Amino acid sequence: MTTHAQPRTRWPELGHAGGLVLLELLLHGAQSRVRLAENVGLSRASLSRIARELLDLGLVVEGDVELRESRGRPPETLHLRPEAAHFLGVKLTGDTLYAVVTDLSARVVEQRAVPLPSRGVDTVVALLTEVAADLSAGATAPVAIGICLAGDVLRSGPDLVVRRSSFLGWNEDVPLAALVGPATGLPVTVSNDVHALTAAHHWFGSGVAYEPLVVYGLGAGIGSGVVVGGELLEGAHGRTGRIGHLRVGGTGRVCENGHDDCVHSFVTIPSIEFNAGVAPGDYATALRRARAGEARAVDAFRRAAFALGGIIAESVNAFDPQMVSVMGEGRDMLDIAPQELRRALLEYLEQGDVDEVRIERPPFDFSLYARGAAVSAMRALLAG
Template sequence: MKPTPAPVEEGAPPRAPLSGLERSTLRELLIRGPKSRAEIARELGMSRASLTRVTRALIEQGLLADGPVELRGATGRPSEVLRIRPESRKFLGVKLTGDHLFAVVTDLTAQALAEYDEPLASRRVKDAVAQIGAVHERLAEEHPGVAAAGIGLAGDVVSTDKGQTVAQSPFLEWSGVPLAALVSERLGIPATAENDMRALTAAEHWFGVGAGHESMVLVAVGAGIGVGIVVDGKVVTGINGKAGSLEHLPIDPSGPRCERGHRGCAASYLSNAAIVAALRAPGLDYASVLDLARGGDPAAVQAFRDAGHALGVLIATLANTMDPEKIVVTGDGIAVAELARGEIDAAIATYRRHLGVPTPLDIQPFDFAEWARAGAVLAIRDFLHF
């Protein structure tokens, strides 16, 4: 039995795994921003003494900085504001599509330090893992000492005894791949994997407009329609890793047919392809239809309005089902929220069961790099065991 000598990079002391309170403290500071020890203690229901102990350990590990700053309450001794040291840890985030690999290195607060992408050389598991390894090494030249990695991809990812496992991924044609374990072995650091939509949900929940909420719903519109659900501070996965599969929610049985044969489902109105198809004009792509709609072209405007209606029904259904604190809409097809806000709100008003307390709706701009950043957030959450 050889004692694995954890390679101590930088000047950090040997890293004991974070204890429970250490993790909650770090999470509290990450999500809610700088706070004093006393505040955290009240928030977490712990004693101040415990926070002295825990924050000392975190400061020793370089994760926190004891703000030399002082802040004033109304009376009494001013508190020392603790803040995260974002630069203390780095994380690698990866998004895999059927033909491309997007990667990003972030700090502890999920801020991107470096971005990189390249075509996926091969869909074979072995090759993909090797490519992730190569990308890691390439990025490590400038950003050494990445603490953990997270990978997001379309498909069903479930938790098994071999770590997060890709049960099925149509685009990559994978099934039963223990991706987290494979990548971890290749990179020599902890790694995790998750469905890309749930990764994005995790990112928005901790570092986006969902920060500080116990529940939220994220709807991402674009090539497909993705739904991510957070309940009780955790992203809902589903027993088969299929939660949030609402792209074929029935909207109007007399509507157009989607590529899977449903009449008038959400995807048949709302996906980028559906918006393009609604114009029945060959040679158009999403960008040009968007331009047409912005220019006032009636058919294009109508396509976006129909999409907005479908989105509103979807949002209302989710709000009725989960009653979340917040609903966030994002994705590369986010323009629908700008062009058809009226239809969205009208559909919500019609189908929302309880109008007394409208659920806050946030429209978030989207950039494709978000997908890779979401992978890094997976790694951060995993680092904090959340």
């Protein structure tokens, strides 16, 4: 092993090329110096200098140690050391703070769920600070914090400002990163929750193989994220992927904008519950009834699938993605009513063959949002 057995507690200044080399190892795995230099577009001499720096910092190791000792092979291969640094990722909902700590390979090594005593900004910042301090005590102390939540997160000069989060009842601008940064002493990034999910799926999920990539997050709300040219599309204001209020016809639950015929009226978990005629919060019953063939519940999931198909078609029309990934805890309409999704694609696709639209349903659990926030923090440091 190297002399750097301890994880870092501060992220080092890597410089642009150093960040690129680390990112290449992180996304595509261990590789020879020759291939690494080619892939990143560096001369062998520049790569040697950067590799030395990364080795000294303990972020990478050389070669296959066993192979080298037994056969005298030169240490040509560079490997990332995932355990060299850790990141705190937080997903804020209206009632709970979900936190994970990941290593550099986005593997979750710590996990917490803490109820919010209130939704006030001061309370939330205090709780974030407390959780960060708690998770900084051990051997996996984070070097940066990523926070994600439903709503618009806008860049205002150097600040990341939460513009609107209906789940938290924040109706005015909240400079969350500027509040949490000084309180914790760590770099903080804040993102929309589905953008965070997309960032992680692109770097560490099956999404890494596809370009462009469109990700939908279905749950209490609906959002989407788009990766084009290897970058998460942030837009001019941080507002990309706001596709939830497209009017798709029919009559469903009234959304926060007063529509009863928009994508939100059918696709979100509260809408499926309402349209299926079950009590708010009892999604499990709606799901069970639909799987048992009960007409009203089946109809609610059919209409959800049709609405989802409509916006998937619009994203295909706009971006011609290689893959559409449907994530989130409320994506069951995909297997309950696939024919309705297909019917919407047939109706809304402008061109191309419906069978060319590739839709995947990757494994999902709710901690992926917090993990996505950790990856967003990592992204901010590595690819700034």
